[in-house]
Amino acid sequence: xxxxxxxxxxxxxxxxxxxxxxxxxxxxxxxxxxxxxxxxxxxxxxxxxxxxxxxxxxxxxxxxxxxxxxxxxxxxxxxxxxxxxxxxxxxxxxxxxxxxxxxxxxxxxxxxxxxxxxxxxxxxxxxxxxxxxxxxxxxxxxxxxxxxxxxxxxxxxxxxxxxxxxxxxxxxxxxxxxxxxxxxxxxxxxxxx
Numbered sequence: 001x002x003x004x005x006x007x008x009x010x011x012x013x014x015x016x017x018x019x020x021x022x023x024x025x026x027x028x029x030x031x032x033x034x035x036x037x038x039x040x041x042x043x044x045x046x047x048x049x050x051x052x053x054x055x056x057x058x059x060x061x062x063x064x065x066x067x068x069x070x071x072x073x074x075x076x077x078x079x080x081x082x083x084x085x086x087x088x089x090x091x092x093x094x095x096x097x098x099x100x101x102x103x104x105x106x107x108x109x110x111x112x113x114x115x116x117x118x119x120x121x122x123x124x125x126x127x128x129x130x131x132x133x134x135x136x137x138x139x140x141x142x143x144x145x146x147x148x149x150x151x152x153x154x155x156x157x158x159x160x161x162x163x164x165x166x167x168x169x170x171x172x173x174x175x176x177x178x179x180x181x182x183x184x185x186x187x188x189x190x191x192x193x
Contacts, residue, residue, distance in 0.1 A: 001037070001044040001069065003052060005059045009187025011108050012127045012153050013091060017061030021052055026069035028095050028115045032133060032159050038069035053082040063089040066102075070095055076102030093129075096121040111144050122147035129183055132166045133159040138173055141180070155183035 001024035008018045025041030026033075037043070056064050064083055066076065072094050080090045080102035091106040096117030100107075109125035111117040122128075125148045130141040138156075145154055156173065158166040163184075174180045187193070 003047075003055055004193065005061065007187060007192050008063075008065060008091075009190075009192060010157060010183050010185050011093075011129050011155055013063070013065075013106065014183070014186055016063060017059075018063045018065045018091065019056040019059055019061065019088075021056070021064060021066045023066065023068045023071045023074060025073045027073075028070055028097055028112050030112055030114055030131075032131075032161060034160065035069070041069070041073075049079045049082060052079065053086060053088075056083060056088055057086050062087055063091060063105075065091045065093060067093040070097055072096070072098035072101065074101075080104065094121070096125075100124055109144075109148070111140075113140060117144075119147070123149055125149070125152050127153045127155060129155040129157055131159050132156050132170055133162055134166075135169065138169075145179070154180045156180050157183040157185070160185055160188060 001022045003021050005019050008014055008016045024038050024044035026039045071092055083090050084103055089105040092104055093108045095112045096109045097115045099118050100121050106126050107124050108127040108129055109121055110129040128144055128148050130137060156170045158170055170182055174182055
């Protein structure tokens with residue numbers, strides 16, 4: 001769908017320069033998605049993987065974030081292999097709805113209630129990021145925290161349109177459950193695309 005060089009705005013890698021590759025196509029259907037134009041893959045022309053890799057090598061930040069849509073709709077083995085051959089770190093942000101492909105330096109698993117994650121992915125997650133839209137999302141978070149490995153970073157992130165309402169609840173939750181940390185969409189606060 002699009003590629004751009006920016007600053008990672010959320011999760012463990014917040015504040016780091018990264019080349020974003022947003023793949024078109026998603027059937028998870030989060031009603032609060034802020035990139036709904038990514039859902040229909042047919043609206044976005046195909047781009048050869050080698051062109052994407054060449055574009056990524058043009059920037060000084062040697063990290064790529066592959067996101068969507070839902071990036072695991074595609075087999076990402078070739079793309080990540082070529083990025084790594086160019087000494088570029090590979091990060092993915094996925095709902096985990098599909099089996100894992102690709103070779104990753106960092107896996108952010110952000111499961112959604114709208115389409116359950118594939119159980120095989122949780123053990124590979126470096127980061128579990130739960131979007132908190134309502135109070136029931138805390139129980140959802142705890143369910144998924146039981147599935148990831150002991151070294152996985154645990155984040156609660158308020159859904160942007162409900163941040164004022166949910167952030168105080170998240171703060172209290174993290175204070176009472178310190179295994180969790182807060183992730184904010186800093187790029188939105190700072191108006192970074």
